[in-house]
Amino acid sequence: MHPKRFALVGGAIMVVMGLLAFLPGLNTNPVEAGLPPLSLDTSYGLFLGLFPMNVLNKVALLAFGAWGIIASQNKTRSLPASTNWASWVFLSMGVLAILGAIPQTNTLYGNWPLFGNEVWSHTVFSLLGGYFGLMLRRKAHANNAWLRDERDSRAA
Numbered sequence: 001m002h003p004k005r006f007a008l009v010g011g012a013i014m015v016v017m018g019l020l021a022f023l024p025g026l027n028t029n030p031v032e033a034g035l036p037p038l039s040l041d042t043s044y045g046l047f048l049g050l051f052p053m054n055v056l057n058k059v060a061l062l063a064f065g066a067w068g069i070i071a072s073q074n075k076t077r078s079l080p081a082s083t084n085w086a087s088w089v090f091l092s093m094g095v096l097a098i099l100g101a102i103p104q105t106n107t108l109y110g111n112w113p114l115f116g117n118e119v120w121s122h123t124v125f126s127l128l129g130g131y132f133g134l135m136l137r138r139k140a141h142a143n144n145a146w147l148r149d150e151r152d153s154r155a156a
Contacts, residue, residue, distance in 0.1 A: 010065075011067065011070075018058050050117045054113055086129045087130075090133050100114030101119050
């Protein structure tokens with residue numbers, strides 16, 4: 001898969017999840033689900049009975065998703081924009097996965113539920129972001145190096 005397609009598909013998945021997560025019928029009540037209390041409990045619950053989310057998770061999904069879709073649609077710089085987006089997904093989702101795995105920080109001090117299946121979803125997105133943002137960037141850079149050398153030799 002091309003980094004541009006990853007940005008489009010990954011961004012679309014994030015936007016759809018973010019929008020669906022705002023529907024009350026798709027969220028389990030945090031008390032019924034046995035979730036820990038949060039300071040920021042706006043729109044708090046288990047999305048699809050699997051993912052603990054509050055308004056911060058949902059807005060972040062919408063923002064990252066929109067950014068990915070926009071990056072993939074950039075006519076002149078879609079590859080650099082897509083790999084930059086994927087690199088930021090790698091970094092941010094990786095940090096969130098690590099914070100979610102540590103009991104003292106898995107609610108980001110009572111503001112953002114990062115525990116449970118959120119750790120796994122952040123880990124998967126981080127690994128995919130690392131592959132498309134870092135590994136394929138190098139590969140694309142190496143494959144295009146001969147084009148730059150050829151252009152430079154013509155200009156000289």
